[in-house]
Amino acid sequence: MIDQQAAKSFCRLATLTVCAVYFLILVGGIVRASGAGMGCPDWPTCFGQWVPPTEEAQLPADYHERFALGYENTQFNPIKTWTEYLNRLTGVSIGILIFLTAIRSRIYLQGDKAVFYLSLTVFGLVGFQGWLGSTVVASNLKPVIITLHMLLALFIVALLIYILARSQKSHWGYFDISVLPDKFNKVLVAAMLMTLLQVAMGTQVREAVDMIANEHAYIGRQYWRDDFPIIFYVHRSFASIILFTNGWLFWKIFQGFGRTTLIFKVGLLIMGLIVAAILAGISLDRLGVPPIAQPIHLLMANLIFGTQFFLYIYLKYSKQSTQNRV
Structure with a gap:
């Protein structure tokens, strides 16, 4: 014990x-x-x-x-x-x-x-x-x-x-996960894979930005955007798919659980992190690549995956707890 x-x-x-x-x-x-x-x-x-x-x-x-x-x-x-x-x-x-x-x-x-x-x-x-x-x-x-x-x-x-x-x-306290759709876990796994793909594309964008920054001697940031590669625009557009996928997950949590439950708070946190990451990305695109926005954007991406992963593990152990009670 x-x-x-x-x-x-x-x-x-x-x-x-x-x-x-x-x-x-x-x-x-x-x-x-x-x-x-x-x-x-x-x-x-x-x-x-x-x-x-x-x-x-x-x-x-x-x-x-x-x-x-x-x-x-x-x-x-x-x-x-x-x-x-x-x-x-x-x-x-x-x-x-x-x-x-x-x-x-x-x-x-x-x-x-x-x-x-x-x-x-x-x-x-x-x-x-x-x-x-x-x-x-x-x-x-x-x-x-x-x-x-x-x-x-x-x-x-x-x-x-x-x-x-x-x-x-x-x-962890017991809660009834049967209120969630059967495909919830599959969509959550897909959302995590999307996040990893987005991070991978983001690293390619960062490598390109590093090269652009070096060429510009880390000055004239407002002109860097002109040299952004195609992967940047794919990365930017993919954010909307991630937003809607996680939005569906949160909607199902919102419908099935109280506002004081841990699962609701985790779902709300995921949505908040995604919005923050998108806003940081917009500032990089439209405000001349401000230095503070880059690390914030990176941190948000890592926090999104970590929070999604925690939610996945939380549901996994809750499902096992439910089975043990049957």
């Missing part, structure tokens, strides 16, 4: 860890949108130091040659350097949180061993993610490596959500 107090403590820690990973995704988006990815040209140190410099005078005279920044303008920029450095500190902090999550998950060895072993798996994946981060720097921000880095973060957070949901399934 799992100690209830220990289970609640694990839930709080796991929830904090999930939120921290999403915060790291936001910070990573800020790094990329601001062009600060090579603010620290080496890894794990920054300009050969564990605490990066704040002014050029603190660097050796030959730092341009010693640290090949990969840009035509290799002038030291303290804002970009510290933006990237804070991104790394956030990553280290999350590594610590996931390590603590893995340690705390030992309480499930007597009740649900999968929670413990999946927690260890996540810890191992975070180590691999750290190595991949060093590869991003070593590859001079190669777009394919950056995309892999982001997709792995998406997979890690999905695993964390599954661990959190599985560890708390016995604490």
Whole structure:
């Protein structure tokens, strides 16, 4: 029997860890949108130091040659350097949180061993993610490596959500899922696949925007839109399909459940995130690609998938609970 107090403590820690990973995704988006990815040209140190410099005078005279920044303008920029450095500190902090999550998950060895072993798996994946981060720097921000880095973060957070949901399934109250249409789960799975496809297209758009930004030396953002590739317009149009699909899901939840139920709140959150993502996308399209809109758009996309995935797991365990009561 799992100690209830220990289970609640694990839930709080796991929830904090999930939120921290999403915060790291936001910070990573800020790094990329601001062009600060090579603010620290080496890894794990920054300009050969564990605490990066704040002014050029603190660097050796030959730092341009010693640290090949990969840009035509290799002038030291303290804002970009510290933006990237804070991104790394956030990553280290999350590594610590996931390590603590893995340690705390030992309480499930007597009740649900999968929670413990999946927690260890996540810890191992975070180590691999750290190595991949060093590869991003070593590859001079190669777009394919950056995309892999982001997709792995998406997979890690999905695993964390599954661990959190599985560890708390016995604490969820019973509710009658028979009020939902039989095809609800299939449409939900289709909605998740659509989100993943949209994220994949979004990464291609981001790679194109990175190239455009580099060509424009990260200035004149109002002219970037003229060079957007075809995939951008496909990505933009596909958002309406995602909106209507998830709108149908929420309508069915709205019809079947009270406003205070968890499933209603999760459905409402999904719709709110989709609207926020669309508004951020519109601002990128119509307001000259404002830097803050890029990381917000990325964060919303990741939150949409994570919330959809949580809803799917929640319904899965609720269905099992219903079957056990029959």
